[in-house]
Amino acid sequence: MSIIRIAVLATGDELLNGSSADTNTRDIARRLEPAGYRLGTSVCVPDNPEQIVQALRLLIPQQDVIIATGGLGSTGDDLTAKTVAQALGRPLEENANALEMIRKRYAERGRELDPGVLRQALLPQKSVPLPNPEGSAPGFWLRQQNCDLFFLPGVPSEMRAMLCGSVIPALQRNKPGGSPRVKRSYGFFGLSEPQIEARIPYSDLPPYLRVGFSLDYPLVRVSLSAETENAENLLDTAEALLVEHLGDYLVARGDESMAGHVGQLLRRSGVSLSLAESCTGGLISQMLTSVAGASEFLERGAVTYADSAKTGWLGVDPQIIATYGAVSAECALAMARGLRHASGTDLSLAVTGIAGPGGGSDEKPLGTVFLALAAENVDQVRGYQFGGDRQKVQQMSACMALEWLRRFALESLS
């Protein structure tokens, strides 16, 4: 195990005035662990030179590595470089390499440099600039009292790119880590956390294995981790047990989204798909198309909010809407069938419901949702009653639709 003491120092008024939560600490830890490093502590301070200096003075003698985020950029509240220069007695100087990085980025984009941007090349003496592939402000690295300090921007995408591109490689060259913590995670849909916990065969799991739970609504994420030498073998054994007892509800692996998992199954199955969404308003299409490769199976989608769209594009008989209502099993099935006729896809899925906050009735309260699926020799429809606010009803409806697609794709593959 690594004995390197690593701390995060997150700076930013927004982290302490209620505007934002510090997600960089989590993202840093997530990337350090597989490289064999552990995060020991994290401190947030506002964009206030005194507090930044105080935190640095406190952390430097205690830590081997400090990863500082925030306060790099070109606006007035970006004062990390200046503050660090003062705190460590290393005056700011124009860093030629940093200047080159900035010039190059602006030249590539055909944009003009202004003085505010050039200020980003002023770094404390004896700093090494760190390239920022996602933005204009370079980071920097310096060593003080045997502590390596890395200063990165607070913008998450820039921070992550520089952590993986510069910080972790520099650590690996200078301060090798311990056994990596090997971690695998699994997303389950359709069971609650206690239901999942009750099905995990704890007594059969290998020793030295940690099981963790987290909620990623409406999925429950379960993580398995180990840091012994044979960690991968332990995890193989544990994973096999998990799949044996819970495989039917497994809808994502690792960082995969449920839509990414289902999309991959659909691609493998060769099934072509069309979607008709009412209460989910395009959410299912958006989830599936946010992952590359959706064009291989998704032929089209319809967001048929108005009745005129349901009758027009999907050919739903107006009589069905008049008799049963647009939120009904009959309408959902007519939507799926009509869509399949219009699109000629192997599989068509339709969803109609009441996401709220308005539109509910005693007979059909908020959260009433119908899903329907049409395929060759298949007509399937079912009503659900989901709880929660508009966002939760939409999320739950979309995930249930993905679950139907997942089961259909699995059957086609078997």
Next chain:
Amino acid sequence: MSIIRIAVLATGDELLNGSSADTNTRDIARRLEPAGYRLGTSVCVPDNPEQIVQALRLLIPQQDVIIATGGLGSTGDDLTAKTVAQALGRPLEENANALEMIRKRYAERGRELDPGVLRQALLPQKSVPLPNPEGSAPGFWLRQQNCDLFFLPGVPSEMRAMLCGSVIPALQRNKPGGSPRVKRSYGFFGLSEPQIEARIPYSDLPPYLRVGFSLDYPLVRVSLSAETENAENLLDTAEALLVEHLGDYLVARGDESMAGHVGQLLRRSGVSLSLAESCTGGLISQMLTSVAGASEFLERGAVTYADSAKTGWLGVDPQIIATYGAVSAECALAMARGLRHASGTDLSLAVTGIAGPGGGSDEKPLGTVFLALAAENVDQVRGYQFGGDRQKVQQMSACMALEWLRRFALESLS
């Protein structure tokens, strides 16, 4: 202004191993500010007695108030009370009031007490238990070296209930705060952070006003805050200046999303809308329908991924796709016009492009996106070249489409 120094100490392995981000600090700050208190710093440590003790010893002499979260409960890793008892030399003792709170909660729910739960009544000497309306573990409050320490559970809903129910009222009785901080925020689209900063008339702004920036890609959020007695008046003045100099780019106020803002303008304008999305895959529809009330203006949307969908539902001439390609100004305009014909809406908007990672060419690289708008006597089309990965191209395309809708709605309203 409050001169009370307040810190958060968040404990939990999950905060430092990549599982979760600490959202409690943000939630605490958000509730302290309107009561006239400010959070000065926040520290995260794992569930490790040594590190908890070290953090407490460091913070107690520096702070007037410490709000600690996490580590209260009945499972093995809940060790805050024991650790605090050791660190402060105040042995654990059964607290009669805490015991009563626990008994009462279990009796109300008809559940049986087990020894693990009763352990939650063991508190450091001279602690005052704090009732937990959302869970079984009481919190506690104690004073050490003139520092008030509040220990709350880490579960966000329990933490928030106890913060508002016990901590803030106790602060108000013992350490009155200053003027509440009044805050307003604004989202801008179409200008970078430096461009916005350059347009803010700083010299005309009232004194004692803070201006903050944060990125909510692709929006830039600007916040104005003041904590003087006439804060609302100052903010009115500053807001008027901001609107005068940047109003043309203002696309959201407060916590509002850009889609929420645009949706409201569309509702007010009475314009009916239809959407045809290719590379955004339903994202624009999803954004607009995630806010209640979209059914008042959105008649339908189409996710026309395949050419067959573009020719089928939108009536795009296959010759246009064959000649110019599906990603072209010609195709975008044909999509918008065909959609307007099919839907009969006042306004139709179409987007087609290459979100990547595949599908780019020298002539039409990744990020090439065409937007088109059709309305009565209006035909508008424009090509863009957006940077970034698939997600960023989709986000930027969707927000640019919302921007077109915003401008159209504003013109209809004027």
